[in-house]
Amino acid sequence: xxxxxHAHSTASDGTDTPAELVAAAAAAGVDVLALxxxxxxxxxDDAVDALPVGLRLIRGAEFSCLAPDGRxxxxxxxxxxxxxxxxxxxxxxxxxxxxxxxxxxxxxMARRMAADGFPVDPDEFLAGLPPEAPVGRPHLAxxxxxxxxxxxxxxxFRRFLNTGxxxxxxxxxxxxxxxxxMVRAAGGVAVLAHAAARRRGPVIDLSVIAELFTxxxxxxxxxxxxxxxxxxxxxxxxxxxxxxxxTGSSDYHGRNKTxxxxxxxxxxEALERIEELAASxxxxxxxG
Ligand code: AMP
Ligand code: FE
Ligand code: FE
Ligand code: ZN
Numbered sequence: 441x442x443x444x445x446h447a448h449s450t451a452s453d454g455t456d457t458p459a460e461l462v463a464a465a466a467a468a469g470v471d472v473l474a475l476x477x478x479x480x481x482x483x484x485d486d487a488v489d490a491l492p493v494g495l496r497l498i499r500g501a502e503f504s505c506l507a508p509d510g511r512x513x514x515x516x517x518x519x520x521x522x523x524x525x526x527x528x529x530x531x532x533x534x535x536x537x538x539x540x541x542x543x544x545x546x547x548x549m550a551r552r553m554a555a556d557g558f559p560v561d562p563d564e565f566l567a568g569l570p571p572e573a574p575v576g577r578p579h580l581a582x583x584x585x586x587x588x589x590x591x592x593x594x595x596x597f598r599r600f601l602n603t604g605x606x607x608x609x610x611x612x613x614x615x616x617x618x619x620x621x622m623v624r625a626a627g628g629v630a631v632l633a634h635a636a637a638r639r640r641g642p643v644i645d646l647s648v649i650a651e652l653f654t655x656x657x658x659x660x661x662x663x664x665x666x667x668x669x670x671x672x673x674x675x676x677x678x679x680x681x682x683x684x685x686x687t688g689s690s691d692y693h694g695r696n697k698t699x700x701x702x703x704x705x706x707x708x709e710a711l712e713r714i715e716e717l718a719a720s721x722x723x724x725x726x727x728g
Pocket of ligand 2: 448478
């Protein structure tokens with residue numbers, strides 16, 4: 441069983457449409473794929489409609505959050521929500537707010553680069569963005585590739601866009617405690633994504649993950665392309681100690697990243713646990 445629980449489509453910052461994504465997953469030998477676009481569930485229906493025989497789809501989203509870093513400050517983290525009710529009013533309101541926030545912030549970044557002489561026309565760039573999608577730095581990175589400023593999306597991040605980089609501009613993300621509560625209240629299961637992806641910027645202390653566990657965090661993504669071996673081991677130890685479930689996923693973004701579908705996988709037992717938790721959380725949401 442190849443289970444890949446984290447992938448993006450054109451509904452956020454991937455380059456495969458939801459239909460192309462599920463076809464590519466089946467072609468890559470994936471049996472279960474989670475569609476986890478940033479701050480939207482807009483790709484779910486198209487993915488379901490195009491689902492190839494033999495592929496199961498787990499519906500999810502990746503929530504952009506702000507968390508205490510455990511060192512007295514705050515850090516950006518991503519929370520994967522699985523199997524939540526997409527009609528949750530709280531989730532829809534927060535995702536709508538974040539989509540606007542993302543657009544404004546990306547516009548600020550493009551303006552700052554244009555002001556420094558980079559060949560990016562902010563108005564043209566904004567006009568070319570998909571109108572409904574939660575746009576992000578990969579969209580700006582692609583524009584920089586097209587303009588010949590950099591040779592790849594990865595280079596754009598390394599030179600200009602990474603957290604702490606010269607053109608990085610912040611955004612008001614969802615408080616991680618609020619996001620965990622929203623996902624659970626909507627019958628879903630919350631898993632912390634790539635908690636040790638150090639090359640993207642500062643990461644959260646393990647002590648904070650332990651605290652989030654007491655607030656309803658169900659699991660951590662242990663096997664992720666951006667995780668070093670030592671960090672995988674540390675996350676595995678923490679998960680074993682606390683009883684957090686462990687996932688593995690590619691975080692596929694199509695041509696915006698070099699990873700491939702099914703490159704990292706999740707054990708069937710962990711997926712079973714996610715489905716059980718979602719079922720019991722749905723019962724709690726109805727009766728509680
Ligand atoms: P944003 O949503 O604007 O905060 O941008 C973050 C997105 O950029 C995430 O989806 C990451 O997957 C992606 N990202 C971060 N670092 C890189 C990189 N080095 N190469 C490609 N994509 C990246
Ligand atoms: Fe992304
Ligand atoms: Fe992420
Ligand atoms: Zn992701």
